[in-house]
Amino acid sequence: MPAPALNAEQIGDLLHEVFPQAFYPGCGLTIERVDHGDVRVRREYHEDYLRPGGTISGPTMMELADFAMYVAVFSAIGRQPLAVTTNLTINFLRKPARADLIAEARLMKIGKRLAVGAVNIYSDGVAEPVAHVTSTYSIPDNR
Amino acid sequence: MPAPALNAEQIGDLLHEVFPQAFYPGCGLTIERVDHGDVRVRREYHEDYLRPGGTISGPTMMELADFAMYVAVFSAIGRQPLAVTTNLTINFLRKPARADLIAEARLMKIGKRLAVGAVNIYSDGVAEPVAHVTSTYSIPDNR
């Protein structure tokens, strides 16, 4: 596996620069590990994310998966903030606990135009994933 | 088409009761039309939803689509707040304007266990959709 195009700190700085309303100190998102096209991020638990049934809402997981993919794309192709999601499919597998969510994203394809990845989302401390995501990012031409 | 199981006001009251952190006065979400399994909802524009490139972020659209499906499920089968999303696929089609988002959800199947719907998301005032979603809800057994 090659070295990542950007490391965790560089990706954090980039996100804070280009997407400050989503990624800022205290936002609850952490980039925990960055390898080339293979990353782990964390969403701190907050009771605002609960939905009826006392479980974490689907959109909270979708947002985290999309964030994990964005980080994975940067780890593979570098500073491309205009990369955009073209497609995302999520399957919800089991109810998340009232705990942090961890997302592990891995790119299965890194092409010139498209990057395709799979994301597993976990409740912190639970082995089986709570959701599985596949997603495609479109990569700008100016690459 | 049969009458909806719950009308827009009843669904709004139900959401405010069971999901107050997502649906409350001033939350920016409006239920605009409710027919049986066929609804329209609106997300008021806010600059917090912007992502790099000056367009509305994908998770904002995913959340709205999931909300529209939840409303559509209530419109067809009534008070079932424990209905949960099992699957959602979104295709992003074009950049949304800096404007309200409108989601039109229509259930294609209303079974005993599963409801399946399609959602088109629009920028207010633009004819072509900005995203297309299909999603499945699992309906609790106590129905």
Added chain:
Amino acid sequence: MPAPALNAEQIGDLLHEVFPQAFYPGCGLTIERVDHGDVRVRREYHEDYLRPGGTISGPTMMELADFAMYVAVFSAIGRQPLAVTTNLTINFLRKPARADLIAEARLMKIGKRLAVGAVNIYSDGVAEPVAHVTSTYSIPDNR
């Protein structure tokens, strides 16, 4: 709506030329209607398509949806046989009858690199769709 880039006969000729093992006289596939990015195709019923439960198999419907998308892409952008599917999501809605299957594909986006469409599949003579598909085709650069 602009005129189609190729009409039904031209698309049939193209398919027979480039993909003879799939499209030939007697193959059971018919191109019934071609508008610009909006087409209807038919798969003649054959008992070989039945699966346990006496219903038409899922792969039969997936193949038909993919064929309908291919025809829709030709109708919009002309002779591009190297356009390839990058993504397909199918939701099965109800059991098809032992009858012909009809697929109606409509492109929701026709971009430089990607075409995205939705396909409804019907049992001949039944109003409600048996399956709903969304799919993305990648369009070659030489366009």
Added chain:
Amino acid sequence: MPAPALNAEQIGDLLHEVFPQAFYPGCGLTIERVDHGDVRVRREYHEDYLRPGGTISGPTMMELADFAMYVAVFSAIGRQPLAVTTNLTINFLRKPARADLIAEARLMKIGKRLAVGAVNIYSDGVAEPVAHVTSTYSIPDNR
């Protein structure tokens, strides 16, 4: 991991009994490995599967993925031939070689009503997958 509910030979016999038009001696499909909810199947290469560009067609891969999921469901819950696909999403990652296709399916959730799995499809002898699939099967009530 518990023992599989049915082993490879038992699943082969079941398929030949209930789905003889798809699974018969010489059909080109082989069940290579069966663990509990985790299986590998193979589709022998045949030039009929080629599409324009000299690569194996998408529907060939979709059919194989669906077959792999069917086998995985049997491996986990036993003789349930009326289990049916409700949803399938495929992402095509790279062009398959002119070689056998191998599909590895693993169930991520085995619930009372739904089984959800992921499938990686490979060209024989190549490490990187050519396609990734997620799919949901609905399990009959009579279980």
